[in-house]
Amino acid sequence: MKKIDRTKLTLGIAAPVLAIVAALVITSVIILATGKDPLHAYTVMVDFGSKSDSQVWIINKAVPYYLSALAVAIGFRMNLFNIGVDGQYRIAAFFAAVVGGALTLPGFLQIPLIIIVAMLVGSVWAGIAGILKTTRGVSEVITTIMLNSIAAAVIGYFLQEGRLAVKDGNLFHTPNLPASSHFFTIPTQPDPLDGFLVVAAIAGVAYWFVLGRTRFGFDLRTVGQSESAAQAGGVSVKRMVVTSMLLSGAAAGLIGMPTLLGVSYNYGTDFPVGIGFTGIAIALLGRNHPLGMAAGALLWGFLERTGTQLEFEDYEQEIVGVMQGVIVLCVVIAYEVVRRYGQRLQQRKVGEELAAQARKTDKAEVSA
Amino acid sequence: MHALVGENGAGKSTLMKILYGMQKPDEGTITIDGEQVSFASPADAIARGIGMVHQHFMLADNLTVLENIVLGAEKLHGIGAAARAAVVEVSDRYGLNVRPDVLVEDLGVADRQRVEILKVLYRGARTLILDEPTAVLVPQEVDALFDNLRELKAEGLTVLFISHKLGEVLSVADDITVIRRGTTVASVAPGETTPKQLAELMVGSELPSPETRESTVTDTPMLTVDALHLSATDPDGVVRAVLDGIGFTIHKGEVLGIAGVEGNGQAELVEAIMGMRDPDGGTITLDGADISHAPTRKRREDGIGYVPEDRHRHGLLLQAPLWENRILGHVTEKPNSRGRLLDLKAARTDTERIVAEYDVRTPGIEVTAASLSGGNQQKLIVGREMSHHPKLLIAAHPTRGVDVGAQAQIWDQIREARREGLAVLLISADLDELIGLSDTLRVMYRGRLVADADPATVTPEELGSAMTGAASGHLEHVEDGTETGGGAAE
CATH class of the missing domain: 3.40.50.300 (P-loop containing nucleotide triphosphate hydrolases)
Known part of the structure; x- marks a missing residue:
C-alpha cells in the first residue's frame, strides 16, 4: 500500500515538472528561432514579475481568471464542455450593472443583490444550453458557443443611448453604480488588492467541498466518468446536466464582478472580453483541481504582466501568447502520458502482488 | 487446434x-x-x-x-x-x-x-x-x-x-x-x-457446480411484472415493441431464470425493472408497492440489487478507486453518506470489509477498478450489491468472463441470500448456470416470454431450441432426446 502511495506522489510531481521542462525547452527553441536570447527573456520576466506592483497586478488579474476556470471546470467534471462561459459572464455582468446602476441601496444590500443578479443571469444563459441538450439532444458545445454570439448581440442592442446605456465621450456604458456598491479592497503596497480575492477563495473551497464531499458532487463526478454507470446507479443524468450547467453559469456570473464592483463600476463597450476562453485554458492547466487552477490563473497573470515588458526588450509581442499555448499543450500531454504510465504501473503492481500472494498460498499448501 | x-x-x-x-x-x-x-x-x-x-x-x-x-x-x-x-x-x-x-x-x-x-x-x-x-x-x-x-x-x-x-x-x-x-x-x-x-x-481445487439443492421458494410474491410493454425506436426510425406482454412473479426465496439468445429483449427487461427505461404499458410491483415509473434511485433504495450485464458500462467507474466504486449506486445509503454529505471514512472501511469478505484480490482499495481482473471486478460488484441486503437481485450474466473460482463464490452468495428470502431474476447465456441455479425457467424470444420449463428436467438442447423460436409453450422433457412443445410447436 505504502509503495503505491509513494509512486502516486512521484507521479504527481513528475507530471508538472515534465510539463514545465518541456514548455521551457519548446519556448526556448522558438525564441532562438526568432534570433533572440531565451535566457535573457526569462531573466527579464522573473525580475519584472517579482516586483511588488507586478505581484498585486498579477493577483488582481488572476481573480477573474480563477473564477472563470472554476465555471469551466464544473462542466469538465461532468464531461460537459461549456465554451459559453464568455457569453455567460458578459451578459451576467451587463444586467447586474443595469440593476446596480438603477438602484441606490445601502452597500450590504446592494452588493449582494448585484452579485445574485449576475449569478442568476449567468445560470439562465447556461441553463438554456442545458435544457436544449436534455430535451433536444443538442450538443452543449454548439449551443454555448452560439449563445456567446447571441449574448454579444443582446448586449450590443441594449448598450445604446436611450436604451439601457449612457454616452460618455466615444463610449457607451450603463449608468455608474452608486459609491455604496464599491467592493472593499485589501490595502497593500503599492496598490490595494481586490477584495474579490476572498470571494474567489471561498468559491474555490466550495468547489472542492461540493465535488469531493457531498452526495451531489459524487453524482456529478459519476456522470462525468460514465453516463451509463451513473444512470444504472440511479443518477438522473438529464437533471444533472441541467443542474451543472446552472451551477457553471452561476460561477460564470461571478467573473465580471471584480471588474464591475472594483474597477469600472459600469458595463461599457470597453468591458473586458474573452476571460471565458482564458478560463478553459486555465481549467486544463490546473487539471480541474482547485489549487491547480489557482496556480494556473497566477501563471497566466504573470505571463501577461511580464509579456508587456518583453516588448520593451525588443522581443516579439506574440511570444507570450505562444508561451501560453505551449504551456497548456505541454501540461495536457504530460498529464496524459503520466496517467497512462501510472495506470500501466498499477496494473503490473496488482498483478505482481497477486502472484506473490499466490506463491505464498501455494507454499502453504505444499507444506500443509 | x-x-x-x-x-x-x-x-x-x-x-x-x-x-x-x-x-x-x-x-x-x-x-x-x-x-x-x-x-x-x-x-x-x-x-x-x-x-x-x-x-x-x-x-x-x-x-x-x-x-x-x-x-x-x-x-x-x-x-x-x-x-x-x-x-x-x-x-x-x-x-x-x-x-x-x-x-x-x-x-x-x-x-x-x-x-x-x-x-x-x-x-x-x-x-x-x-x-x-x-x-x-x-x-x-x-x-x-x-x-x-x-x-x-x-x-x-x-x-x-x-x-x-x-x-x-x-x-x-x-x-x-x-x-x-x-x-x-x-x-x-x-x-x-x-x-x-x-x-x-x-x-487447483474442487470443481464448483451451480446446482441448488433444496427449494427455498415461498408463497410471498416479491416482484410481480404484469403485461409489461416497451417500445423503442430502432436506428431506422421505426418504432417497434422490444417487450410485449411480459408477465411473471418472483417469490421470496425464488430464482427465476430467463433464457434467450442475446438481443431478444432481456437487456430491455432488466432496464425496465431497474427504471432505466420507462415502460409504456403494464405494471411492476416490488414487495406490494407499484414501482412501474419510479426513478432508479428510489428502486435501489427500496431494495433492488443489480449485477449488470456489462460491468464496465453499468457497474463500475473504471478510472475511480475501489472505494468510490463501492459508493456507486448506493450514494444515498449508509455507510456511504450521512445526510447530504459523503462519509468517506465509513465508505473506505466498508470497502475493506467487502474486499476481505468477498475475496476481491487487490493490493488495496485505492487502486482503480480498471486494474483488477474481470472476476475480481465482479466480486466487488456482487459484494457491493449484497451489502445493502436487497429484496430482489437482478443478476444479468453474473458469471460471464469470470473464472471458475469466482464463479463458485458468486453462485454460493446467490444461494445463500436466496435461503434468507432473496428473490433473484437471473439472466444468463450459460444454460448450465440457468438450469443449475433457477427454481423456475422462462424462455424469451423476440421480446416475449414464449416458453417455460422445469429446471429439474430440461436439457440445454431443449432450451436452445426454444431460444431460437423452434419450440414454445411448456417444455416437457422427453426421454428419447427430442423435445416437444407442450403448447404449439412451430
Whole structure:
C-alpha cells in the first residue's frame, strides 16, 4: 500500500515538472528561432514579475481568471464542455450593472443583490444550453458557443443611448453604480488588492467541498466518468446536466464582478472580453483541481504582466501568447502520458502482488 | 487446434495481448514457424500472420460486412470489385457463408463473429486467436462455429482459442494448455482428461457446480411484472415493441431464470425493472408497492440489487478507486453518506470489509477498478450489491468472463441470500448456470416470454431450441432426446 502511495506522489510531481521542462525547452527553441536570447527573456520576466506592483497586478488579474476556470471546470467534471462561459459572464455582468446602476441601496444590500443578479443571469444563459441538450439532444458545445454570439448581440442592442446605456465621450456604458456598491479592497503596497480575492477563495473551497464531499458532487463526478454507470446507479443524468450547467453559469456570473464592483463600476463597450476562453485554458492547466487552477490563473497573470515588458526588450509581442499555448499543450500531454504510465504501473503492481500472494498460498499448501 | 483454459486473472488475456503485440513481454521468446519473433504492435503480429478475434466484437454497425472487412486493410485489394472478389473467395474457401452487402447492425451475434473471423483471414492470418468465442452463442451456433473452425484447421491454419466451457474444449481441441496464476500448470490431450479434472487443474481445487439443492421458494410474491410493454425506436426510425406482454412473479426465496439468445429483449427487461427505461404499458410491483415509473434511485433504495450485464458500462467507474466504486449506486445509503454529505471514512472501511469478505484480490482499495481482473471486478460488484441486503437481485450474466473460482463464490452468495428470502431474476447465456441455479425457467424470444420449463428436467438442447423460436409453450422433457412443445410447436 505504502509503495503505491509513494509512486502516486512521484507521479504527481513528475507530471508538472515534465510539463514545465518541456514548455521551457519548446519556448526556448522558438525564441532562438526568432534570433533572440531565451535566457535573457526569462531573466527579464522573473525580475519584472517579482516586483511588488507586478505581484498585486498579477493577483488582481488572476481573480477573474480563477473564477472563470472554476465555471469551466464544473462542466469538465461532468464531461460537459461549456465554451459559453464568455457569453455567460458578459451578459451576467451587463444586467447586474443595469440593476446596480438603477438602484441606490445601502452597500450590504446592494452588493449582494448585484452579485445574485449576475449569478442568476449567468445560470439562465447556461441553463438554456442545458435544457436544449436534455430535451433536444443538442450538443452543449454548439449551443454555448452560439449563445456567446447571441449574448454579444443582446448586449450590443441594449448598450445604446436611450436604451439601457449612457454616452460618455466615444463610449457607451450603463449608468455608474452608486459609491455604496464599491467592493472593499485589501490595502497593500503599492496598490490595494481586490477584495474579490476572498470571494474567489471561498468559491474555490466550495468547489472542492461540493465535488469531493457531498452526495451531489459524487453524482456529478459519476456522470462525468460514465453516463451509463451513473444512470444504472440511479443518477438522473438529464437533471444533472441541467443542474451543472446552472451551477457553471452561476460561477460564470461571478467573473465580471471584480471588474464591475472594483474597477469600472459600469458595463461599457470597453468591458473586458474573452476571460471565458482564458478560463478553459486555465481549467486544463490546473487539471480541474482547485489549487491547480489557482496556480494556473497566477501563471497566466504573470505571463501577461511580464509579456508587456518583453516588448520593451525588443522581443516579439506574440511570444507570450505562444508561451501560453505551449504551456497548456505541454501540461495536457504530460498529464496524459503520466496517467497512462501510472495506470500501466498499477496494473503490473496488482498483478505482481497477486502472484506473490499466490506463491505464498501455494507454499502453504505444499507444506500443509 | 489448441485450447487455452484458465481462471480469469490467470493471465490468459495478458498472454493473448503479448501474442498479438499489444503488450511486450519482460522475458521469454515467441517462435512462429521455427523463427523467433518479437512484436512491437498488433501490426507486426498481423504481418506475421496472427489474427485476433476479440470477445467484444470490433465492428462498425453502420457499415456493411464488406466495408468492415476492408476497413484498415485497403492496401490489400483496394475497396472495390477486387476486394469484394477477395472477400467472397475467402468466405467460400472456409465455408463461412458471409453476405458482403448486409449492414452489420442487421446481423446476429453468430454472423458477426463470422465476419470477425473473415476479417482476420482476409488480412492473411495463418494463426487465429479466439477469445472466448462461444460465450455469446447458443448451443446450435456453437456447433456451427466449431464446424467453421474445423474447416480452418483442415486448410492448415492454426487456431488458438480461450474458453471457460470445458466440455467444448474437450470436444474440439487437439491440445489443451491450462494456466493458473500466470504459469502453465498442465498441458493435456483431450483424450486423457475429463471436464472435472480439467477444472480442478484450473482452480487447483474442487470443481464448483451451480446446482441448488433444496427449494427455498415461498408463497410471498416479491416482484410481480404484469403485461409489461416497451417500445423503442430502432436506428431506422421505426418504432417497434422490444417487450410485449411480459408477465411473471418472483417469490421470496425464488430464482427465476430467463433464457434467450442475446438481443431478444432481456437487456430491455432488466432496464425496465431497474427504471432505466420507462415502460409504456403494464405494471411492476416490488414487495406490494407499484414501482412501474419510479426513478432508479428510489428502486435501489427500496431494495433492488443489480449485477449488470456489462460491468464496465453499468457497474463500475473504471478510472475511480475501489472505494468510490463501492459508493456507486448506493450514494444515498449508509455507510456511504450521512445526510447530504459523503462519509468517506465509513465508505473506505466498508470497502475493506467487502474486499476481505468477498475475496476481491487487490493490493488495496485505492487502486482503480480498471486494474483488477474481470472476476475480481465482479466480486466487488456482487459484494457491493449484497451489502445493502436487497429484496430482489437482478443478476444479468453474473458469471460471464469470470473464472471458475469466482464463479463458485458468486453462485454460493446467490444461494445463500436466496435461503434468507432473496428473490433473484437471473439472466444468463450459460444454460448450465440457468438450469443449475433457477427454481423456475422462462424462455424469451423476440421480446416475449414464449416458453417455460422445469429446471429439474430440461436439457440445454431443449432450451436452445426454444431460444431460437423452434419450440414454445411448456417444455416437457422427453426421454428419447427430442423435445416437444407442450403448447404449439412451430
